Amino acid sequence: MSAEGWFQQLVQRWGTLSGWEITAVLLALVYLLLAVRQNRWCWVAALVSTAIFTALFWQVQLLMQSGLNIYYMGMALYGWWHWRHGSSGQGALPITRWRWRRHAQALGLIVLLAVISGFFLERHTGAAWPYLDSFITWGAVVTTFMVARKVLENWAYWMVINSLAIVLFLDRGMALTAALHAAYLVISVVGWISWHRDYRRHGHDPAPAAGPVTDKQ
Structure with missing residues (x-):
């Protein structure tokens, strides 16, 4: 789709949007802007937003996206609790990083689950884009957990996920939601820069050394 066509679709969709x-x-x-600022009230905004999106995605037959938002609601509660209590009374929860082996495990798990769920959806449901929908869904599952644990690299994961989500939502006629993920893509870059500066400001090395897979939290 051309840029002009995308813009026209966005304008048309805006006129038919529900409240x-x-x-x-x-x-x-x-939610995302507050997350960049490491403000735990981001999780309250996330809880309400994802409850609404759960119903909206079900209506347009994006079944994995609807299920994903149910998970988001649970992670919003967990994220609120962990950002408030995860530092054991030692101030704000610190930003950490995963070692490369932990990322390899996470990416392998995302691909495996996407293939399994995509295969099932393709053969037993009327789901649209079953494999892409599944990859975005499972990627978001892992990445949301990374946000709740304040893992720096979550922003890099979101950059990939949001890029793919733009294609998915444009195909389903959800132009405003696609525009939202385009904004997410930009904010993800800002989030990486902001969190990386904070990580360095607290005396951490630019990148974790190679070694055993550990969650520093």
Whole structure:
């Protein structure tokens, strides 16, 4: 789709948006902006936004995306608790990094689960884009956990996920949601820069040394 066609679709879609979708989109942006600032109130915005998106995605037959948002609601509660209590009373929860082996395990798990669920959806449901939907879903599952644990590299994962999500949502006629993920893509870059500066400011090395897979939290 050309840039002009995409813009026209966005304008047309805006005129037919429900108040629920507008609310979900705005709260999703609030969530991400607060997450960049490491403000735990981001999880409250996430809880409400994902509850709305759960219903919206079900209506357009993006079954994995609907299920993903149920998971997001649970992670919003976990993220609120962990950002508030995970530092054991030693101030704000610190940003950490995963070693390369931990990332290899995470990526392998995402691909495996995407193939399994995509195969099932393709043969037993009317789901649209079953493999792409599955990859985005399982990638987001892992990456949301990384956000809740304040793992720096979550922003790099989101850059890939959001790029793919733009294609998926444009295909399903959800132009505003696609635009939301385009904004997510930009904010993900800002998030990486902001969190990396904070990580360095607290005396950490630019990158973790090779070694055993550990979660420093």
